[in-house]
Amino acid sequence: xxxxxxxxxxxxxxxxxxxxxxxxxxxxxxxxxxxxxxxxxxxxxxxxxxxxxxxxxxxxxxxxxxxxxxxxxxxxxxxxxxxxxxxxxxxxxxxxxxxxxxxxxxxxxxxxxxxxxxxxxxxxxxxxxxxxxxxxxxxxxxxxxxxxxxxxxxxxxxxxxxxxxxxxxxxxxxxxxxxxxxxxxxxxxxxxxxxxxxxxxxxxxxxxxxxxxxxxxxxxxxxxxxxxxxxxxxxxxxxxxxxxxxxxxxxxxxxxxxxxxxxxxxxxxxxxxxxxxxxxxxxxxxxxxxxxxxxxxxxxxxxxxxxxxxxxxxxxxxxxxxxxxxxxxxxxxxxxxxxxxx
Numbered sequence: 001x002x003x004x005x006x007x008x009x010x011x012x013x014x015x016x017x018x019x020x021x022x023x024x025x026x027x028x029x030x031x032x033x034x035x036x037x038x039x040x041x042x043x044x045x046x047x048x049x050x051x052x053x054x055x056x057x058x059x060x061x062x063x064x065x066x067x068x069x070x071x072x073x074x075x076x077x078x079x080x081x082x083x084x085x086x087x088x089x090x091x092x093x094x095x096x097x098x099x100x101x102x103x104x105x106x107x108x109x110x111x112x113x114x115x116x117x118x119x120x121x122x123x124x125x126x127x128x129x130x131x132x133x134x135x136x137x138x139x140x141x142x143x144x145x146x147x148x149x150x151x152x153x154x155x156x157x158x159x160x161x162x163x164x165x166x167x168x169x170x171x172x173x174x175x176x177x178x179x180x181x182x183x184x185x186x187x188x189x190x191x192x193x194x195x196x197x198x199x200x201x202x203x204x205x206x207x208x209x210x211x212x213x214x215x216x217x218x219x220x221x222x223x224x225x226x227x228x229x230x231x232x233x234x235x236x237x238x239x240x241x242x243x244x245x246x247x248x249x250x251x252x253x254x255x256x257x258x259x260x261x262x263x264x265x266x267x268x269x270x271x272x273x274x275x276x277x278x279x280x281x282x283x284x285x286x287x288x289x290x291x292x293x294x295x296x297x298x299x300x301x302x303x304x305x306x307x308x309x310x311x312x313x314x315x316x317x318x319x320x321x322x323x324x325x326x327x328x329x330x331x332x333x334x335x336x337x338x339x340x341x342x
Contacts, residue, residue, distance in 0.1 A: 005305050005342050006296065007068040008328075008335040009275065011222055011253060012080060012141035012187065013315030014058045014073030015324050020050055027318060030230060031079035033109040033151050034096045035086050039078045051076045052129065059133050061325055066332030069137040069185065069309070072130045080189050080315060081143035081151060085110050088170050089117035090156065097153025102195035102226060111153045112163065118170035121177035128181060137184040144188035144221065145171045145211050146204045150196060161203045168210035179217035187220035187253065194223050197240035204240070205247055212248040220275060222253035222314075228282030229318035234259035242268035251275055255313040256295070258282045263295075266302035274303055277313030278334070279327050284319070286326050292334035293341065305342050310335050 016023070021039055032039060042050040058073035077083045086093060090112055097111030123140050130138050143151075145167035149160060157163040175186050188211065193200040212219060221244065225234040236259050244252055245268060253275035255261065266274055276299055278292045292310065299308055310331060316324045 004068075004339050006308050006310060006335055006338050008066070008332050009069035009139065009309055009311050010062065010067060010071050010073075010328070011275075011277075011311055011313070011315050012071050012074050012189065013077075013317035014061065014071070014075070015317055015319055015321045016073075016075055017054055017057070017321065020054050020075070027229065030101050030103065030105065030107055031227070032082050033079065033085065033099075033107055035082055035093075036078055055126075055129060056133055059130065062328065063134060063136060065325055065328035066336070067136075067328055068332075068335070069139050070130075070134060071139050071141060072126055074141065074315065074317070076126065080141060081148060084122050084142050084174065085148045085151065087122045088167075089119060090114040090166075091116075097155070099151055099153055102192065103230070109151050109153055112156050114156055116163065116166040116170055118173040121181070122174060124177055124181050127178055127183045131182055139185035139187055139220070140178055140183050141187040141189055141222070142171065142174060142178075144190035144193075145207045146200060147190050147192040149207075150192040150199075160199075164203060164207045165210055168207040171211040172213055172215065175211065175215050175217075175219070179215070183217075185218045185220055187222055188249075189222045191222070191224050191226060193240050194225060194238060200240050201243060205243055208247055208249065215248075218250050219248075220251040220253055221247075221249045222275075224253075224255050224277075224314050225259060227314060227318060228258050228280065232282055236260055236262060238265060241265060245269045245271050251309065253277070253311065257287075257313050263299050263302060266299060270303050270307075273307045273309065274299070275309040275311050278310050279312035279331055281313050281316060281319060284323050286323070287330050287334075289330050289334040289337060292331065293338050296334070296338050297341070310338075
């Protein structure tokens with residue numbers, strides 16, 4: 001039996017069931033940046049029980065598909081960033097602000113009216129639930145400080161860099177609380193590092209280092225071009241990537257399938273582990289496992305096999321459940337074949 005060298009994982013989100021959320025609303029609009037009762041089909045006093053049930057089902061879907069490192073599917077969130085960014089001190093929860101999306105459209109976002117502060121672990125109970133219901137390696141995702149600052153309306157700081165650094169201090173405390181709870185990996189989602197790469201080049205890495213200061217545990221940073229459901233035409237290269245090579249992050253998660261990324265870009269980040277997107281989320285077609293294997297072998301031209309993880313391009317929440325599950329089955333099968341070839 002061959003030793004497992006390459007592992008499969010998910011980026012974060014998995015399709016939430018129709019009985020739990022309004023999937024028509026989900027698919028019609030850009031992701032929520034605020035907490036919204038419109039999103040849920042369940043009464044407020046019954047929402048936790050319903051979310052637990054749906055999360056349990058997602059954990060078992062990932063296990064059944066054969067995925068090695070699993071998440072809670074972000075089932076309890078309106079979007080990847082909404083819960084943490086609306087749980088910190090300094091936010092006016094009753095009166096949201098507005099900010100421009102990477103698409104150029106306005107969206108409701110957290111309105112900052114005081115210093116950003118962290119008082120308690122936001123994802124702690126979700127880590128406990130995940131670990132109690134699987135024996136596999138676990139991962140939790142949280143929005144990164146640069147992205148949260150870009151998705152906020154500032155009415156306090158008057159200084160974007162200072163606000164971002166305070167977000168980073170809060171994220172640092174959240175990360176430490178999650179590793180203390182026993183999670184195996186913590187992933188920071190930072191899509192706005194690519195969307196606003198000039199600002200990221202100015203102070204994004206500095207913010208990341210504040211977020212990682214004193215952290216002990218395996219960390220991942222996910223940087224992408226946006227959800228394939230909304231963005232069909234993607235660049236085949238990153239504007240912000242090599243800058244991460246000298247950072248303290250352990251692993252970098254990038255899109256490779258939908259944008260048909262030139263994998264020579266991996267040379268820019270070859271000091272890191274790389275979580276390579278090999279599943280296209282802009283289409284329902286189920287990938288061929290041999291195509292995934294060949295893509296991974298191509299990556300070995302630029303990085304060592306023990307530095308590679310295979311994943312979808314991004315979160316899977318916009319796919320239909322059966323399609324997402326079948327894509328994960330193929331991903332797990334391809335990972336098994338690849339390990340036999342190495």
